Amino acid sequence: QQQVKQSPQSLIVQKGGISIINCAYENTAFDYFPWYQQFPGKGPALLIAIRPDVSEKKEGRFTISFNKSAKQFSLHIMDSQPGDSATYFCAASSPGNTPLVFGKGTRLSVIA
């Protein structure tokens, strides 16, 4: 049973456009929702994270929107750049520093 469902699997966006990646979860005990960015051949790196006490968090061009009632959260990348081309993973975990559960990833390509 997949605990975190991520979509789309791949995404192509024009330079300057908005990239949107969505995730849905089932476990209502989850209370930490990070997004990771991974370049080919590298380990993932934390991009931005949110906790369920807020509905939105913004850091530069990256925004997480969180809908607790729908059990969904999404990543928005504004003014997408070719350097944003990477694989993005959403994840979630429960209290007590339990291991992260990851979505299957979205491969983003930003074309000029």
Add this chain to the structure above:
Amino acid sequence: DGGITQSPKYLFRKEGQNVTLSCEQNLNHDAMYWYRQDPGQGLRLIYYSQIVNDFQKGDIAEGYSVSREKKESFPLTVTSAQKNPTAFYLCASSFSGQTNTEAFFGQGTRLTVV
């Protein structure tokens, strides 16, 4: 510089061999994790440890073994019982506690069966 170091970067294994992947961190993190990454599958948890001398199985532990004798080190052994070991292996670490914090990842080891 603080961080997580995985070695080797590339590893080749013959059929029937056991191989050990190294993971060392100097971030003073209590918790360490091993994930396996396959194309289109995301990251799947193999084993994790929240304290020295203790570890728990993840979702795909069969064919793998770990040890946690030191806080800084969490080696993963891929045994001959693992039928499809070719994958990208990622080690991560984080602080332990009631509030979840950022997990830092190493640069990965790509294991290929030849």
